[in-house]
Amino acid sequence: MDSRDWIRDGLRAVAGGVAGIALAVLNLPLLVLSLVTLVLSVVPGLGLVLFPLVTRLVRRRAGLARRLAGGYGVTIARPYRPRPEGIRLGGWRDYRWIITDQGTWLDLAWLLPGAVVGLVLGVLTLAVPLYGVEGILLIPLWIWLGTGWYGYGAIWPIETVGQGFLSLPQGALILAIGIAAAPYLRRVDALFSRLLLAPTRNAQLRMRVSQLTVTRADTVDAQAAELRRIERDLHDGAQARLVSLGMTIGMAEEMVADDPDGARKLLAEARETSSAALVELRHLVRGIHPPVLAERGLEGAVRALAMALPIPTSVGAAVPGRLDTPVESAAYFAVAEVLANVTRHSFARNAEVQLWHHGGTLTMRISDDGLGGADPSGGTGLRGIERRLAAFDGTMSLSSPPGGPTVVIMELPCVSSSPKTMPSSGTG
Structure with a gap:
């Protein structure tokens, strides 16, 4: 890893520690509000409205913890049941849906220990680098002001200018240790959150x-x-x-x-x-079922598809062998639909398709340099792609900020047969 990378990641983790302290403190009033509104549920009407409202705030806080954990490579699934249709906010059915959802109690059980662990790890993430900064900056400042004896920590008393300057390398070392350790401390916090926030096996x-x-x-x-x-x-x-x-x-x-x-x-x-x-x-x-798909497989079919497009489209593939026919067909038509959207709506000058198979998952990445702003709810066929992939437990993610670029990543769980010895890449 480049030195700039670990410094950047460490500083980002230190900033995350500051946010973690603030969010850990926020857990406590949310816990108090949850308990109070739960007790008030015995009051007709009042608890039915207040407890679901507070629970939604708790879910937002837990959702933020899940997103922050994802930034450190820890995935925490949402444990909540889908909201039934036709439920009115603040009604009895809304209250019953909230209180019978196991995810509600997982969140409540996490609030207090999550606050304690988050606060301790957040303070530790922040305190070590600050202690190093103190040795680098504050000690020379004290020497310049001449304020008398100063103790840098419990074992580093400073009484002379020479002792003060000796704190510089010590502070630099502690700062480097703090920055290097910060991402690991944030990951520990994320792992602890997953321990309590992730759904149980039954859920x-x-x-x-x-x-x-x-x-x-x-x-x-x-x-x-x-x-x-x-x-x-x-x-x-x-x-x-x-x-x-x-x-x-x-x-x-x-x-x-x-x-x-x-x-x-x-x-x-x-x-x-x-x-x-x-x-x-x-x-x-x-x-x-396109004949080219049956004859050449997914890689060859996608290359043929790319060659027929009106814009230059490069294709890189690392798909070892043939996939199951239904999966292969679903993948082909999904790629075809995305490329059709590129040519119709993006005003792109170039596009790129990447296919690779790893760990039992086929990943398809299609990108273009168009205008961006793609929206699955805009009727561009993306919902149909999601439904096609969902039939095979596949997923689709879209990144399309205004101004571009647009990147669509689709994943299909599948197995491959007759693996090749070398992946191939080229331009369609």
Whole structure:
């Protein structure tokens, strides 16, 4: 690690320690308010409104702790059950949903020990570097002012100028130790928060069941919509052309004896109709499972897709072998939809696709240098991508600040077969 990196990370952790002290102190009034409003729940009407409101404040505080822990590589899942639809804030159903949620009690159980541990570690994170700064700056200042005897710590009394200057290297060493240790202290705080804030195994199983119920419903809806689209395309396209083809051939049969020239014209028209029907069927099959995907695999299909785009799109891939067909198809169409959004909405001059498989997860990263400002709620197909990935327990994250760049990262849990020996990269 570069020296500038550990200094930057250490100073950021020291600043995090200052924030940790303030947030630890905030835990105490939140705990008092929670207990008071819980006791007031016996008062009709009053507790039903106050306790859910205070609980929401506690959840915001716990959510902030989870986000801060993520900055030090500690992931803490949210333990809360989904909010049922139609619940009115401050009503009995809202109160019952809050008080029966195990996440509510996890947060309350964390407030006091989280405050104690956060305060101790925050003070320690801040005190050691400040003690080093004292040895570097304050001791020479005292010598210059000539205020008399000064003790730098319990074992470093300063009575002369020479002793004062000897505190400089000691202070520099303590400052370096404090900055280097600060990220580890913040990580310990994050690990302790995870110990109390993370959902229990039973809660994780319930959340998993709820998630599977939602994704199953989305998958069924998406499949039904896809079947309706195929039926509509067949009915309006190839089927209509085949009916017309049959009628044209029948008319040609009747005209063969009396009007051979007219029959030949009808047969030529029938040939054109059959060609058009074949083209439509090929487009329809390509929309279900592209032949290039079956022939070349995900990497080759994405490269072919990139070559057909109107903007230069580079493709780098490290996918060892073939994936399961459903996963491969979902990944291909997800990448295709994101690239379609790039060409339609981003006004980008360049795009990049990165694919890699590691630890049983396929990761797809698509970036562009466009205008940014992409919003999943804006009807750009991103919600459809999320539903497609969710059917395989996949996830999608989006970063698209105004002015760009836009980065979409999609992950799909999957296994790979017949691994290659070397990853490949190139430009589509």
